Amino acid sequence: MREIPQQVAESNGDRRPAAAVRRREALGLLLAAGSGSRYGSPKVLAHEGLWLRSAVEALLGGGCGHVLVVLGAAETPLPPGAEAVHAHRWADGVGESLRAGLRAAADHADARCAVIHLVDLPDVGSDVVARVLLAAADSPNGLARAFYGGRPGHPVVAARRHWEPMAGAAAGETGAREYLRRHGEMPTRVQCEDLATGRDQDGPDRNAPPGEPPLPYSGRQVHAFDGIEDSR
Template sequence: MAGLLLAAGSGSRLGRPKALVELAGERLVDRGVRTLSEGGCSPLLVVLGAADTSVTGALTVRNPDWETGMGSSVRAGIDAVPGTADALLIALADQPLVTPEAVRRLVVAYEQGARAAVATYHGNPRNPVLLGREHWSTVYSMAQRDVGARPFLRAYSHLVTTVACDDVASPEDIDTQEDLARVTEMFGGV
């Protein structure tokens, strides 16, 4: 199963690209790649846009349309997935509290037959998201502006396996300096 990390945004509310933000001495983009790898995804792809950086352990995909929103990054990522991949797990760089165990749970759901799955936190679907190849074209057509797989998950909820991850991860994201301070404090103020 391929792993796709979306890390193209400029972080306009944060004041810098989120991919380059460090948390506990590790850039969010590197943390996301490590999380996907340790969770069982391979190959790994990272969609970049605002930040031009190298990422060890992943194929870098440039999204020239990153300013249009997450939808274009989802499409760029799907376009770059190797033909041998049967499924894709999508995660966001700005959610550093998503753990390898949450990713692993989605991988296990796939191994047990799920063709679409989403991590849930207190019953609410968030990220990461797993998509079997047969759903990529539908997600591709629905991923517009600043939405990725969410419209697919809603429209085809009857096909989606929910995977509880409350006990091993959190969907907290970093959009503002306040968010960064809160998440940094969760990491012991590093």
């Protein structure tokens, strides 16, 4: 597996990704469809949408021209530059969310690569996205993945030729894991631990105000802004 050491990534990753990939050619794919059962509520709604906005801003600021947000358990307004994709079988696992997102991405004819990201990584910013996107552009295989101290994480950048087989391999809670495992020598490892921890927020929200723990998710979300109701 090709690896970009941290010191090289530092010199390359902060360059504008447009030097290698034109903005319209990089499409952000944000997976945000889950119910957040361990967290206590859908993470796309966390902190009144702060994680959602941060993730979209990271993708756009890192070089993506547009962002597809895969929704499922909850509906919510999206920031400018983002478009909703609905994973109707979201409860089957993140693999279905990835499959829905990649199929929707195929309709964007100008897109040459997808920057796959998760909504529950609030400390991953645009500098990480830019670094991994540039590494993917330099990779002959068109695959690159952020690593944090030897631990694989997100974002993952995949050239268009990988989308169909990646979608085909996605199942249950494995997401792109099985596809990346099969191609273990292909993705470029991009060291990003100097920029973020890359750790997902998977437990109860420790940042909730004292005495106000997050409400348990009932599987039903009603939003007054547009009357959308989701009771899956």
